[in-house]
Amino acid sequence: MLDKIFNPKSIAVIGASSIEGKVGHAIMKNLMAFGKNNPDNKIYPINPKYDEILGIKCYKSVLDVLPDNIDLAVITIPAKLIPNILEECGKKGIKGAVIISAGFSEVGNYELEEKVKSIAKKYNIRIIGPNCLGIINMHNRLNASFSKEYFKEGNITFISQSGAILTAILDIAPLLNLGFSKIVSLGNKIDIQESDLMEYLIHDDTTEVVVFYIEGLKDKKFIESAKKLAKIKPIIALKSGKTEAGAKAASSHTGSLAGDAQIYNAAFKKGKVLTVETFEELVNLMHVFSTQPLMKSNKIGIITNAGGFGVIAADSCKKYGLTIEEFEESTREELKKYLPPTSSISNPLDLIGDADTDRYKNALNIVKNDKNIDGMLVILTPQEMTKPLEVANVIVETKNKIKNEGIGKPIVASFVGGASIKGAKSYLRKNGVPAYISPENGVEVLSSSYKYNKMKIKEDNCDYLNSIKKELLKIKENYKDIVKNLLKNPNEYNSKEFLKIHGMNVPRKYLAKTIEEAEDYASKLDNIVMKISSPNIMHKSDAGCVIVKPKDIKEAFNTIMENGKKYLEKNRIKGVIDGVLIEEYIEGLEVIVGGKRDPVFGPVVMVGLGGVFVEVLKDVSFGIYPITKDYALDMLRELKSYKVLEGIRGRPKRDINFIVDIMIRLGVIMDIYPEIKEIDINPLFVKEDGKGGYVGDALIIVGK
Incomplete structure (x- = not known):
C-alpha cells in the first residue's frame, strides 16, 4: 500500500493554486519535475477556482477526474474541509494521501482529527500527516512537499516529526554531498507510523540508512519493526523532548526515575537503534553510514x-x-x-x-x-x-x-x-x-x-525467559484466588507473599496486630526489623515507621503505629494500617529492581544499586519487556556501578545471576498481571556469588 504513496503514477493536488507563496502552488511547482521525469506520470490539480494551473488542466473535484486510477492525493486545503474531501477521495478509490494542512490535534482540534481517521479507516486510505511538510522520493523525482527542490540521489531515508528539521537537513546536504532515497515528514501521525515506514523500507532497495527525528512515539510496534530493519540497515535516531514530566505523578522509585528519556533510550536499545544526543552527531553519523x-x-x-x-x-x-x-x-x-x-x-x-x-x-x-x-x-x-x-x-x-x-x-x-x-x-x-x-x-x-x-x-536467547514465563503462568492459574486476595491489599506483607509465590526469596516474617503478637513473633526470630504494614504508606522510612533491631518491642510497636497514624492524618490520606511487620534482619549488597507500565511500550524493568547510587547518582538502567538473560546482563553492565557487583578492593563478587533471575521474573509478572501498575523491590539484598539473596522491601501498586 505504501508503494502507491512513494511510487505513484498519478497524483491529485487538492488545493492546488496558481498564486505564488501559497502551499498549493509550491507543491504544484515541485511536482512538475515528477511529471517531466516520466510522461506516464500524471498530475491533476484540484481547485474549483481555476480552469488550469501551470499549464495543466484543473478539476473542480477528484470525482471529475478520468480515469479512476489516482494513486495519491496531496491535500493542502483548510482543515475543516478535509473530511468531505477525504470522502470524495475514498469514493474515487484513492488509497494514499499526504495531508499537508494544519489545524488538528496540535491546536487542540482532536475531534476533527478523529473524524478524518474514521473516514480513512472506512475507505482504507493510508495517510501521512496531517500538519506535515510532505514527502520526497529522490529516485523518481517525486517532491510532494513545499520544501525547496533538492534531488541528490543517495541511500539515506530521513523521517521526521518536524518539517523544519527536514528543511535544515536538505540545506546542509549539498555541503556534505549527502544523497537521499526518501524524505518523509510525519506530522501528527494519525495513521502511518514510524513502524509502518520501517516495514516498508526493509524491502526498499534504494534505502541503505534510515534516520529519524522523533518527538514521541505512538505504538509499541516500533521496537519489533526496528529490530527487523536493523538486521540489514542501520537506524539512527535523535529524540527531543527529554523531560521528566511523566515521573511527577509516580509513587514508586521506579516510576519517579522513569522519565521519557530513560524509557525511550531503553526502547531504542531494544530495537537496535543508534541514538545521538545532538543534531551535529546525527549529521556526522548520516555521513559515515551512507558512505563507508x-x-x-x-x-x-x-x-x-x-x-x-x-x-x-x-x-x-x-x-x-x-x-x-x-x-x-x-x-x-x-x-x-x-x-x-x-x-x-x-x-x-x-x-x-x-x-x-x-x-x-x-x-x-x-x-x-x-x-x-x-x-x-x-x-x-x-x-x-x-x-x-x-x-x-x-x-x-x-x-x-x-x-x-x-x-x-x-x-x-x-x-x-x-x-x-x-x-x-x-x-x-x-x-x-x-x-x-x-x-x-x-x-x-x-x-x-x-x-x-x-x-x-546479536540475537537474544529466549529459552530461560520462556521457561520462567511458563512457570509463572502455571502459578497464576493454580493460585488464582490467593493472588487475587493479595493484590486487593498490596501492603508489604502481601506484596512479599505475592513475590514469594512467584519464585522470589523473602525473609521470614509475621504480621502483628497487637503488642502481644509482636513480642511473640519477635521471640521466634533473632535480629529483626519492624515496619508499618499499610498499602497507603509507601515510603515507610520517611514516615518514621521502620525500626531496625529494636531493643524494646512494645515501645517500637507503639512508635510505629503512632507515626503511621500521624503520617496518614498529616497527608490527609484515608488509609488503613494492617499492623506491624516483624521480619528477620537480612544483610547483603543493596540493589533496587522495579517495574512499571509505560503507555506506549508496555512493561518496563529498572535495575540499579541501592543507596547513594540510586538516590543521588540516579545510576539506573531500564529495559523494555521481554527481558532475556542476555538483555538483563547488558542492562546491569550499563550501570556505572557494575564493578561493585563484580567485586572491587577486596569486596566479594555478588550473585549476579540471582539479580538477573529477579529481573526476568519481574518482567514476566508485569506482563501477565496487567492490573499491576508498578512494582518496587527496594532493597533487594544480594549475597555473595552463588548464594542468592532476599527481597528486603516490596511495594506493589495496583490500578486500572
Missing part, C-alpha cells in the same frame, strides 16, 4: 602529522570503546622504509610535522592491509610541507582501493584548521569520505559503526 563500510571490530588505526592530535584521538578511543592495537610486525617493517628515523612506528602513527603527500600515501597503503586494524582515522593539520588537497586526494584513492580490493574498512578524516584546509575537506566529502573538524568526531563515528555492526548480529 561497517567497522568489523573496535580496532582503530590512527595516522597523523601532529602528535598532539594523535594523543587526543587516543584519549577519545577509551571514551568511545575503541582499542589501539599495535601494528603487525610486517606493517612496522614496511613503514620503516618510508618514514624518517624520528617517526615512532606505532599506533597512533605520527608522520611528523614535515609529512608530505608521499608519506601519507605510503602510510595509508600499508596500514589499510594490517589485520590488526579495522577502521582508519587520518588526521591532518596545516603545515608548510603538507598539501591538504593532495593528501585529500590520496585518502580518496585509498578509500577506492579499499572498496575495489574488498578490504571492507571504513576510513574517515579529521582535517583540523580553517581556511587552508576548507577546499580539501570539501573534496573529501564530495568523494565519499567523511571529514570532521576534530579527531574526537572521527573516533565517535567509527565507534558507532562498530557498535551497530556488533548490535545487528
Whole structure:
C-alpha cells in the first residue's frame, strides 16, 4: 500500500493554486519535475477556482477526474474541509494521501482529527500527516512537499516529526554531498507510523540508512519493526523532548526515575537503534553510514602529522570503546622504509610535522592491509610541507582501493584548521569520505559503526525467559484466588507473599496486630526489623515507621503505629494500617529492581544499586519487556556501578545471576498481571556469588 504513496503514477493536488507563496502552488511547482521525469506520470490539480494551473488542466473535484486510477492525493486545503474531501477521495478509490494542512490535534482540534481517521479507516486510505511538510522520493523525482527542490540521489531515508528539521537537513546536504532515497515528514501521525515506514523500507532497495527525528512515539510496534530493519540497515535516531514530566505523578522509585528519556533510550536499545544526543552527531553519523563500510571490530588505526592530535584521538578511543592495537610486525617493517628515523612506528602513527603527500600515501597503503586494524582515522593539520588537497586526494584513492580490493574498512578524516584546509575537506566529502573538524568526531563515528555492526548480529536467547514465563503462568492459574486476595491489599506483607509465590526469596516474617503478637513473633526470630504494614504508606522510612533491631518491642510497636497514624492524618490520606511487620534482619549488597507500565511500550524493568547510587547518582538502567538473560546482563553492565557487583578492593563478587533471575521474573509478572501498575523491590539484598539473596522491601501498586 505504501508503494502507491512513494511510487505513484498519478497524483491529485487538492488545493492546488496558481498564486505564488501559497502551499498549493509550491507543491504544484515541485511536482512538475515528477511529471517531466516520466510522461506516464500524471498530475491533476484540484481547485474549483481555476480552469488550469501551470499549464495543466484543473478539476473542480477528484470525482471529475478520468480515469479512476489516482494513486495519491496531496491535500493542502483548510482543515475543516478535509473530511468531505477525504470522502470524495475514498469514493474515487484513492488509497494514499499526504495531508499537508494544519489545524488538528496540535491546536487542540482532536475531534476533527478523529473524524478524518474514521473516514480513512472506512475507505482504507493510508495517510501521512496531517500538519506535515510532505514527502520526497529522490529516485523518481517525486517532491510532494513545499520544501525547496533538492534531488541528490543517495541511500539515506530521513523521517521526521518536524518539517523544519527536514528543511535544515536538505540545506546542509549539498555541503556534505549527502544523497537521499526518501524524505518523509510525519506530522501528527494519525495513521502511518514510524513502524509502518520501517516495514516498508526493509524491502526498499534504494534505502541503505534510515534516520529519524522523533518527538514521541505512538505504538509499541516500533521496537519489533526496528529490530527487523536493523538486521540489514542501520537506524539512527535523535529524540527531543527529554523531560521528566511523566515521573511527577509516580509513587514508586521506579516510576519517579522513569522519565521519557530513560524509557525511550531503553526502547531504542531494544530495537537496535543508534541514538545521538545532538543534531551535529546525527549529521556526522548520516555521513559515515551512507558512505563507508561497517567497522568489523573496535580496532582503530590512527595516522597523523601532529602528535598532539594523535594523543587526543587516543584519549577519545577509551571514551568511545575503541582499542589501539599495535601494528603487525610486517606493517612496522614496511613503514620503516618510508618514514624518517624520528617517526615512532606505532599506533597512533605520527608522520611528523614535515609529512608530505608521499608519506601519507605510503602510510595509508600499508596500514589499510594490517589485520590488526579495522577502521582508519587520518588526521591532518596545516603545515608548510603538507598539501591538504593532495593528501585529500590520496585518502580518496585509498578509500577506492579499499572498496575495489574488498578490504571492507571504513576510513574517515579529521582535517583540523580553517581556511587552508576548507577546499580539501570539501573534496573529501564530495568523494565519499567523511571529514570532521576534530579527531574526537572521527573516533565517535567509527565507534558507532562498530557498535551497530556488533548490535545487528546479536540475537537474544529466549529459552530461560520462556521457561520462567511458563512457570509463572502455571502459578497464576493454580493460585488464582490467593493472588487475587493479595493484590486487593498490596501492603508489604502481601506484596512479599505475592513475590514469594512467584519464585522470589523473602525473609521470614509475621504480621502483628497487637503488642502481644509482636513480642511473640519477635521471640521466634533473632535480629529483626519492624515496619508499618499499610498499602497507603509507601515510603515507610520517611514516615518514621521502620525500626531496625529494636531493643524494646512494645515501645517500637507503639512508635510505629503512632507515626503511621500521624503520617496518614498529616497527608490527609484515608488509609488503613494492617499492623506491624516483624521480619528477620537480612544483610547483603543493596540493589533496587522495579517495574512499571509505560503507555506506549508496555512493561518496563529498572535495575540499579541501592543507596547513594540510586538516590543521588540516579545510576539506573531500564529495559523494555521481554527481558532475556542476555538483555538483563547488558542492562546491569550499563550501570556505572557494575564493578561493585563484580567485586572491587577486596569486596566479594555478588550473585549476579540471582539479580538477573529477579529481573526476568519481574518482567514476566508485569506482563501477565496487567492490573499491576508498578512494582518496587527496594532493597533487594544480594549475597555473595552463588548464594542468592532476599527481597528486603516490596511495594506493589495496583490500578486500572
